[in-house]
Ligand code: SF4
């Protein structure tokens with residue numbers, strides 16, 4: 001007799017999985033990372049590898065030690081390590097990048113309960129840790145200014161790895177949005193808020209249109225676990241990111257730090273935004 | 289237009305569950321060894337929510353016992369060994385039946401709606417009904433009935449007449465071009481049937497006034513209104529939103545299906561009880577199509593009529609892959625509520641592993657009633673049912689959209705359903721206290 005599988009509905013699901021979402025983002029960041037090699041050469045490559053090794057290795061050790069299911073193949077650790085390397089200067093010693101990657105996963109991700117449970121973006125947590133531990137090494141040699149269009153394409157004054165080619169980040173980011181890997185609400189409201197507010201304050205856009213800010217817009221701010229899930233909440237979250245970025249950037253005078261600190265602070269507020277923007281269901285009343 | 293043929297080959301066995309609707313099960317009127325003829329009443333029941341069972345075949349009763357039914361459970365069934373009918377059955381329609389008599393005929397024919405309520409019940413549920421909605425938003429079902437469109441329309445009018453309902457709306461899916469075309473060509477007592485789109489706040493009432501017709505067809509969005517989406521249907525089509533816990537009848541609406549309209553026509557104009565459905569077979573069969581299948585015919589005979597399985601079958605789903613039930617055997621019969629069979633090949637069967645939620649909000653964007661499915665599911669998983677209630681879990685219409693898009697492959701519908709069950713129990717307990 002033929003055997004039939006029985007299972008609860010729905011019997012048809014979308015093909016997108018957490019894994020494919022991760023690898024989509026990784027592919028985008030690898031392109032950005034490859035561009036940074038053009039300018040920075042081997043040190044950048046070594047840092048990227050070191051951070052990834054630190055991240056993936058730590059996840060492996062933790063999951064073996066606690067006898068958990070191994071999840072390194074889902075790409076999340078790899079992604080977080082790669083992202084961290086991109087927001088560090090190429091001059092950072094490789095072993096520090098390794099420690100940073102390990103910190104992102106060990107403390108930023110697993111101490112908070114693993115994938116989906118962290119309230120702060122693990123790469124940002126690690127970035128702050130590196131800044132506190134080795135402030136000198138985290139200083140870039142220059143702060144990028146994208147005063148001409150060619151700078152957007154290839155910025156030789158890049159500070160962090162990601163700052164080398166802003167246009168690549170925009171392109172890959174837009175592709176990910178078009179293919180629904182990233183949802184449009186946060187990038188749109190974040191980007192518009194920042195630009196409008198900065199112009200209003202008379203900021204020079206060439207200080208803002210940098211790799212770090214764009215990476216923030218498309219990749220860091222859209223880290224799903226650290227954002228509100230409500231539709232309006234996501235718009236508000238983007239606006240908040242924008243306001244904080246400009247506030248930091250305007251007063252601290254640079255938009256690299258400004259973006260990253262603003263995003264970390266926004267993470268804190270995300271749950272609050274969510275509970276304040278709960279949608280009312282169609283025809284629904286509270287269960288009394 | 290597709291030619292919908294009738295499946296006439298006699299199956300080896302015919303299985304007629306004695307409960308094919310949401311209500312009271314029928315008691316068998318026949319016993320092992322009895323000879324039955326086409327249209328004979330096999331199951332009788334008493335009470336208020338009933339649907340009699342008639343025999344769609346001639347044959348001999350070989351057993352009256354529990355058999356697997358397409359709902360997933362075993363149900364007491366009459367099992368027949370069918371034979372060719374020796375004499376042509378005589379079904380005689382009643383002439384010039386008054387509305388009260390129409391209602392009795394509909395009741396006696398055992399017609400059941402797509403959401404398992406007996407049709408006679410929904411035509412006069414108690415509260416006054418001013419509009420009857422014909423839900424034709426299941427493209428496969430609607431298309432299968434298009435060759436009989438005039439009968440469907442006439443049946444629909446008879447339903448209005450029987451229930452004393454003044455207006456009727458047929459709702460179509462915007463992307464079901466074939467059906468829209470057919471309805472546009474249809475005529476109603478010599479006049480063309482008005483077909484109009486729903487735009488913004490222009491709901492059915494606007495078009496009733498505009499066209500001066502009591503029967504119109506409206507093209508709604510690209511949505512199929514499944515049985516759990518009745519309130520959404522009344523809101524979308526009539527602009528009458530309903531608070532949770534209310535039914536369309538509370539705002540003077542009733543909803544019926546295409547297949548019951550045809551069945552009403554057959555019952556009143558041809559004197560036939562409800563004996564068959566158009567069933568659409570899709571997926572991994574060699575020759576997917578729509579067929580008229582008599583109730584009691586096992587699924588495997590229907591599959592055979594479609595050229596058999598293509599490759600090795602993995603899953604058999606009754607009534608649609610979003611909310612349908614996967615059955616464990618193809619021996620289950622077609623019943624009054626079976627309108628579709630989906631066959632998935634072995635390699636198509638989903639084998640996913642659920643992961644923790646990554647808060648990607650895809651479920652939020654997919655939910656047609658604006659819930660936060662991922663959040664409710666997490667709280668249901670932790671046993672925080674009151675919290676689920678605060679997040680409006682009870683408003684969930686169990687459409688499955690959230691689970692279909694979830695990249696973490698979480699069992700969102702089941703978790704939410706579970707929390708709803710617990711909430712309902714808690715409410716009952718609370719109400720019981722109040723009464724004491
Ligand atoms: S779709 Fe799945 S992973 Fe995404 S928020 Fe909803 S439950 Fe979580």
Ligand code: SF4
Nearest residue numbers: 655684685687688690
């Ligand atoms: S099943 Fe999911 S998508 Fe459908 S109503 Fe319920 S929560 Fe919303």
